[in-house]
Amino acid sequence: MTETxxxxxxxxxxxxxxxxxxxxxxxxxxLAIPPKEFCPACGRRGWEVVTLSGEGTIASFTVIxxxxxxxxGEAPYAIAAVTLREGVSILxxxxxxxxxxxxxGLPVRFRPLASKDQTxxxxxxA
Amino acid sequence: xxxVAVIGVGVTKFGLHDRTSAELxxxxxxxxxxxxxxxxxxxxxxxxxxxxxxxxxxxxxxGPQAASVLGIPSVPTTRFETACxxxxxxxxxxxxxxxxxxxxxxxxxxxxxxxxxxxxxxTEYFAYASDAVWEQPLGLTFPGVFALIARAHMxxxxxxxxxxxxxxVKNHRHGALNPKAQFQKQIxxxxxxxxxxxxxxxxxxxxxxFSDGGAAVVLASEEVARRHRKPxxxxxxxxxxxxxxxxxxxxxxxVPATERAAAAAYRQAGLGPTDVDVVELHDCFTIAEIVATxxxxxxxxxxxxxxxxxxxxxxxxKVPVNPSGGLKAKGHPIGATGAAQVAEIVTQLRGxxxxxxxxxxxxxxxxxxxxxxxxxxxxxxxxx
Numbered sequence: 370m371t372e373t374x375x376x377x378x379x380x381x382x383x384x385x386x387x388x389x390x391x392x393x394x395x396x397x398x399x400l401a402i403p404p405k406e407f408c409p410a411c412g413r414r415g416w417e418v419v420t421l422s423g424e425g426t427i428a429s430f431t432v433i434x435x436x437x438x439x440x441x442g443e444a445p446y447a448i449a450a451v452t453l454r455e456g457v458s459i460l461x462x463x464x465x466x467x468x469x470x471x472x473x474g475l476p477v478r479f480r481p482l483a484s485k486d487q488t489x490x491x492x493x494x495a
Numbered sequence: 496x497x498x499v500a501v502i503g504v505g506v507t508k509f510g511l512h513d514r515t516s517a518e519l520x521x522x523x524x525x526x527x528x529x530x531x532x533x534x535x536x537x538x539x540x541x542x543x544x545x546x547x548x549x550x551x552x553x554x555x556x557x558g559p560q561a562a563s564v565l566g567i568p569s570v571p572t573t574r575f576e577t578a579c580x581x582x583x584x585x586x587x588x589x590x591x592x593x594x595x596x597x598x599x600x601x602x603x604x605x606x607x608x609x610x611x612x613x614x615x616x617x618t619e620y621f622a623y624a625s626d627a628v629w630e631q632p633l634g635l636t637f638p639g640v641f642a643l644i645a646r647a648h649m650x651x652x653x654x655x656x657x658x659x660x661x662x663x664v665k666n667h668r669h670g671a672l673n674p675k676a677q678f679q680k681q682i683x684x685x686x687x688x689x690x691x692x693x694x695x696x697x698x699x700x701x702x703x704x705f706s707d708g709g710a711a712v713v714l715a716s717e718e719v720a721r722r723h724r725k726p727x728x729x730x731x732x733x734x735x736x737x738x739x740x741x742x743x744x745x746x747x748x749x750v751p752a753t754e755r756a757a758a759a760a761y762r763q764a765g766l767g768p769t770d771v772d773v774v775e776l777h778d779c780f781t782i783a784e785i786v787a788t789x790x791x792x793x794x795x796x797x798x799x800x801x802x803x804x805x806x807x808x809x810x811x812x813k814v815p816v817n818p819s820g821g822l823k824a825k826g827h828p829i830g831a832t833g834a835a836q837v838a839e840i841v842t843q844l845r846g847x848x849x850x851x852x853x854x855x856x857x858x859x860x861x862x863x864x865x866x867x868x869x870x871x872x873x874x875x876x877x878x879x
Contacts, residue, residue, distance in 0.1 A: 438616055460742045473650045
């Protein structure tokens with residue numbers, strides 16, 4: 370298997386439907402999200418697509434109060450680094466959790482953040 | 496490989512300027528060439544750092560533009576872009592070109608202009624150094640990147656907001672001794688702690704400012720350097736990279752690229768952290784200085800906050816860090832920063848840093864971090 374296991378557009382199409390897609394190395398079993406061309410653990414170029422649980426805990430978080438221009442109307446908002454149950458981690462926007470309730474270790478669950486032309490990753494209450 | 500020396504340095508004042516980045520660079524480069532006592536016509540290449548010229552000045556191709564404004568249009572010129580580490584990356588490649596025997600005299604530097612646009616705009620442009628698919632769409636900012644690192648460091652090691660504030664207070668105290676610094680005013684722990692949150696737990700006074708400015712250094716082969724005053728030798732210049740996505744980093748409380756670049760630089764120079772007398776490092780945020788002092792091996796992982804609080808990194812302390820005032824007080828014109836840090840170390844090793852001089856400094860280290868910690872450069876310097 371040498372073709373790209375999952376393209377970005379496939380990933381975000383899945384995310385829009387609530388599926389968080391990862392890839393598992395056919396050689397050593399290492400898991401990656403987002404997908405990479407080569408396995409950073411063993412160097413092999415061959416992946417299997419896997420659907421992740423979407424469950425995880427907050428490893429770190431921040432509340433953005435001075436946003437980039439395009440997000441001017443949204444601040445304050447929180448961004449968290451989330452360690453997924455499967456062991457990999459990824460950043461997402463925190464949704465539907467009060468800012469003062471955020472703590473490291475808080476259980477969260479994947480939520481797609483879909484706008485007209487873009488889907489990004491969010492995490493809400495577990 | 497041939498030995499390489501820095502024979503001239505020049506830095507503009509950092510802060511608000513009604514001048515283009517090319518003008519700012521040419522000003523610094525003119526001072527560096529004068530300092531070196533060498534004619535502009537002796538320069539064989541220009542390695543140039545500039546980051547957001549396309550956004551703030553509608554200018555790409557900034558290398559040849561800078562060379563033209565300087566009046567040396569025919570030298571081979573390359574622009575480097577590794578976010579905030581751009582001119583340090585340029586420096587490392589110039590060192591390699593001279594060490595390899597390709598050139599004898601290279602001008603290295605950089606410049607940035609951002610204060611001609613609003614804070615909201617520059618916040619957006621700086622965020623372009625984070626991943627456009629995965630992290631920019633979340634509304635992540637640069638203070639946000641380092642806030643995530645700060646929270647992880649606080650959680651893992653018990654680092655406090657007061658310890659981070661101690662870094663800002665120390666760097667402002669140093670900056671008050673530097674006539675080129677953007678902020679030459681002391682601040683208190685209380686002022687830092689009471690300043691408004693930008694990205695929790697980082698507050699306004701934990702953050703370096705947006706700045707305009709230019710910096711340049713003249714590099715020469717040993718043969719050329721011997722004919723000039725006070726050469727400062729490049730003992731090592733190393734680079735390391737790391738995952739672009741913060742989510743791919745397994746431990747947000749550490750910066751592996753700093754650890755790898757430092758290890759490579761110490762190995763090249765045959766030195767270790769205890770040999771270093773003076774350090775200029777990348778304190779874009781107070782937490783960045785804390786994690787850098789740990790990554791460079793100056794203190795154990797987790798001990799950087801305590802070190803700052805105890806004054807170990809102050810002028811007169813165990814290992815003075817950022818005598819220039821650092822990015823925090825001196826300012827951070829991102830394309831110029833790496834070259835400016837090198838210029839400060841050279842000035843320190845020459846014994847010409849006046850009121851901010853680290854007495855008897857013989858070995859200096861410059862550390863520059865690019866963007867979201869995906870790029871780090873570390874260079875070591877020594878004198879005869």
